[in-house]
Amino acid sequence: MRRFTWLVNLTLALTLMVIALGAYTRLTDAGLGCPDWPGCYGRLTPPVKDVHIEAAQARFPDAQIDPFKARNEMMHRYIAGLLGLCVLAVFILAQRLRRARGLSAALLALVMFQAALGMWTVTMNLMPVVVVAHLFGGFALLSMLVLLRVELGRDPAGPADPVEPRLTRLLPLAWLGLAVLLAQIALGGWTSANYAAAVCYQLPFCEGGWHAQFSLRAAFSLPLGHETYEYGVLPYEARMSIHVLHRLGALVATAVLAGLVLLCMRRALSARLRGLAAAVGVLLVLQVTLGLINVVGQVPLFNAVAHNVTAACLLAALVLLVRQLHVQSGQALHARGRARPGAAYGVAVQGPMKLR
Template sequence: LPLRPGPRGLATALLALVVLQAALGMWTVTMNLMPVVVVAHLFGGFGLLALLALLRFELRPDPPVPMQPVEPRLARLLPLAWLAFAVLLAQIALGGWTSANYAAAVCYQLPFCESGWSAQFSLRAAFSLPLGHETYEFGVLPYEARMSIHVLHRIGALVATGVLASLVLLCWRHAAGARLRRLAAAVGVLLALQVTLGLINVIGQVPLFNAVAHNLTAACLLATLVLLIRQMQASAVQSRRSAQRTHPAARPRFPADPGMGADRGSGLAREWTDPEPLPSRASPLSR
């Protein structure tokens, strides 16, 4: 995204990620569901979907320039968009860490956990790496660590919801084009659906179908946010070009060349209408 890779670069990245996903899938089995490998495998799948969506965006036919509205204020929202992207990645990582350590079914009360959770909360326990176990199925961390992971995921959900909702509202307010408004609306709808599915996970004690839908919605939310940021970048570039066309004084000035462009014809006319006088030669009779 920051480097704006073309279709060839995106296709190369997709190929490399598919190979990496195959290796991570093998290690997930051979390492008996080690949480670090499981989270990396989850990130790989999310990355594949996001890159495919971005590749589809880059391969779309561009509409004519007059049909693309100029949106100069969107450039100011790009830092907020990148912040939302980073926050969403962190929240997805926390969700994967919660699932890989079987911590999703630890807390069933809102907004955070059962009473007294703050006394047992530990960041160090939440991010401890359980290594050296024969198998990691059903989790190996104690209750204190699992509860801390779960609470962190809920706090991350609050932060991500606030940042993404702010981005959606500001994009909807300042966007002039239908494409960007549709993307902002899609992010808002997916965000609302994701929050709803998260609440159902808590109230219904993580039903399997709902947990799968929660993961799928998170992947779609990430892919749609990537498309929104890419569209904002394209709109910002177009706004700068439009400003340069509107204010030509901002462009660098070059010395006029009478032999090029619109002056070429007048230069040729001057050359033929005003020829330089030829040097006079003395007549042989005057000698």
């Protein structure tokens, strides 16, 4: 069991690394650093030496070979491949130990789909819809691994959390927060995939007159039929609209999640639930700060990577918070169910005693 837990921890670390490398690859415009898949210019290693660059140029005469971008792209693929092997090992051990077999099977299916999305990202030349789906897959993989790690660390014989009936009222708000955060992550991915992050540099929304050019139709138009989507294909109007929507979404997500955190901190008695709420609050503050730095600093590379990784961690923490709210709400409903038959039984017994 210790080896299984260690393997899950390693897989979690690799997932965070892959998310960070994926963001770094995208932000350094290295998504097409290797025009083929799974190799790079017909090799398993990027062309760095002159002889390899000449061979790659002969095989791909129309390509502009950049060893730096090719290294970034292949490093991402190497670590992603190692992550896939670790998820496969997690699946095999889970079946043997009969622990979390359904969740491990879902993880394996997701990582296989992620591999296909990685291939389509290259073969479809960074089509924005595929890029956003690939981003979502990485975030979902991290959240599912965090759930698996928590399940493995759970001690059924340990002390139970206090029953808190008031927390059942927070579940709708928690689900709303999760939906809003997912929508905001989608907007962030759409902004990045369409190269709209560097369109607006003024606060709170964009340069003067942006509202006259704002268009929802342009923001959500699907750019299809292009040979390549590298560096973006949408006009300024569409990119600016996407960017403004991302900022508006940030305001909504911050308000909803901040309200959820404050209510959890005020009403919760469980140290576990309060800790999860505090983690969501800290990550939310960090994410907003990194977003502001992106605007003021004109999207600094490592800050933008941190913004991406923090979003993934925020989603995972919120998923754990929703799970914990469900657990404690279920305990409250179970306690009510046990109390009602007992009360009815007491009334039935006391009746005959009075007649005596």
